[in-house]
Amino acid sequence: MRQLIDYSLYLVTDRDLCGGTGVVETVLQAVAGGVRVVQLREKTLDTRRFIETATQLRKELAPLGVPLLINDRVDVALASGADGVHIGQSDMPYEQARAILGPKAIIGLSVETQEQVTEAKRLDVDYLGISPVFATTTKKDAAPPWGLEGVRRIRLVTNHILVGIGGIGADNAADVLMAGADGVAVVSAICGTASPRAAAEALCRAIQR
Amino acid sequence: MRQLIDYSLYLVTDRDLCGGTGVVETVLQAVAGGVRVVQLREKTLDTRRFIETATQLRKELAPLGVPLLINDRVDVALASGADGVHIGQSDMPYEQARAILGPKAIIGLSVETQEQVTEAKRLDVDYLGISPVFATTTKKDAAPPWGLEGVRRIRLVTNHILVGIGGIGADNAADVLMAGADGVAVVSAICGTASPRAAAEALCRAIQR
Numbered sequence: 001m002r003q004l005i006d007y008s009l010y011l012v013t014d015r016d017l018c019g020g021t022g023v024v025e026t027v028l029q030a031v032a033g034g035v036r037v038v039q040l041r042e043k044t045l046d047t048r049r050f051i052e053t054a055t056q057l058r059k060e061l062a063p064l065g066v067p068l069l070i071n072d073r074v075d076v077a078l079a080s081g082a083d084g085v086h087i088g089q090s091d092m093p094y095e096q097a098r099a100i101l102g103p104k105a106i107i108g109l110s111v112e113t114q115e116q117v118t119e120a121k122r123l124d125v126d127y128l129g130i131s132p133v134f135a136t137t138t139k140k141d142a143a144p145p146w147g148l149e150g151v152r153r154i155r156l157v158t159n160h161i162l163v164g165i166g167g168i169g170a171d172n173a174a175d176v177l178m179a180g181a182d183g184v185a186v187v188s189a190i191c192g193t194a195s196p197r198a199a200a201e202a203l204c205r206a207i208q209r
Numbered sequence: 210m211r212q213l214i215d216y217s218l219y220l221v222t223d224r225d226l227c228g229g230t231g232v233v234e235t236v237l238q239a240v241a242g243g244v245r246v247v248q249l250r251e252k253t254l255d256t257r258r259f260i261e262t263a264t265q266l267r268k269e270l271a272p273l274g275v276p277l278l279i280n281d282r283v284d285v286a287l288a289s290g291a292d293g294v295h296i297g298q299s300d301m302p303y304e305q306a307r308a309i310l311g312p313k314a315i316i317g318l319s320v321e322t323q324e325q326v327t328e329a330k331r332l333d334v335d336y337l338g339i340s341p342v343f344a345t346t347t348k349k350d351a352a353p354p355w356g357l358e359g360v361r362r363i364r365l366v367t368n369h370i371l372v373g374i375g376g377i378g379a380d381n382a383a384d385v386l387m388a389g390a391d392g393v394a395v396v397s398a399i400c401g402t403a404s405p406r407a408a409a410e411a412l413c414r415a416i417q418r
Binding site (some may be wrong): 046047048049051072073074075076078079089090091092093096100 | 255256257258260281282283284285287288298299300301302305309
């Protein structure tokens with residue numbers, strides 16, 4: 001039995017954007033503001049510091065019932081006791097990640113093309129990340145945006161939980177849910193804002209409308 | 210029971226240095242020339258391609274009885290079925306890597322300071338990498354060299370298998386063994402040479418003297 005997860009508001013971290021506030025403090029404020037899932041994404045940190053950060057976040061988030069996912073790195077997820085991983089199409093293949101992490105781990109998979117959506121239908125992933133929904137400057141190697149039309153198209157062909165990511169903020173989050181997504185993932189709408197808590201609260205209000 | 214490994218001549222790969230010959234072809238030639246342990250080190254490859262390269266190398270090396278170790282990435286070692294990992298002081302802590310990979314995995318650990326040598330005495334690592342023995346340009350963040358005197362000093366205080374790395378070639382490999390190392394690891398003495406096989410053969414002759 002897998003856990004029932006509330007994917008409605010999902011934070012992906014960005015160390016550069018978090019700046020002086022730091023990743024851990026940003027996450028804690030965002031969770032206080034209503035973020036329900038956290039993905040730790042680190043593309044330049046060495047493995048030891050990545051594990052240390054993940055371990056610290058896990059200790060803070062577990063008592064709050066907020067799952068911690070690790071971007072790409074199955075080793076960091078194992079060492080930190082995180083709840084799972086989010087993998088992209090150039091990360092570890094899904095079946096291998098599942099075999100290593102076991103049936104209880106949460107594993108999300110990014111889909112960037114229609115072909116990947118079709119391919120993912122046969123996988124027992126916990127959710128699909130629709131990437132990117134809108135144009136984004138946070139992820140440098142992002143694919144062309146799906147748009148709201150793309151979200152609707154994916155919703156018609158799969159029963160998977162769908163989380164939209166890319167260019168989503170308080171102004172358009174509700175549109176993504178109305179198009180068929182179960183949740184929205186944000187980076188710059190929270191990381192690096194003056195108040196990550198206030199930013200998360202604004203997103204919560206937007207998606208509850 | 211752990212495997213008995215011949216650490217005498219140990220290759221660490223460098224994709225940039227291998228150039229057009231490629232990592233896999235360089236490794237196969239080097240093994241034909243006498244290399245007995247291979248460490249796949251990739252610092253820029255995405256996870257999927259890293260796993261693919263490791264899986265291919267494992268298939269080629271396993272029938273030859275040559276162990277394949279993965280630099281830093283426990284996830285890549287698990288997914289590829291490699292024999293183990295080599296970890297540095299900013300990678301996953303040794304105890305966690307051992308817990309994840311199990312008792313049969315080969316785990317080597319780099320030591321760059323006397324304090325790390327002392328710390329490593331209590332660990333059941335398979336070998337210590339003395340890093341660097343001589344000045345090296347291959348590893349950009351290398352610590353100050355141990356020198357042959359450093360190798361002798363480490364030999365006096367630990368029973369671990371010792372593999373020297375850093376600035377070692379056919380001209381000085383025998384000195385490193387005479388100072389107390391059980392093997393020598395090389396990068397540029399093989400990767401990117403006109404004939405990795407001939408380079409490995411020359412190193413073999415040097416260490417058999």
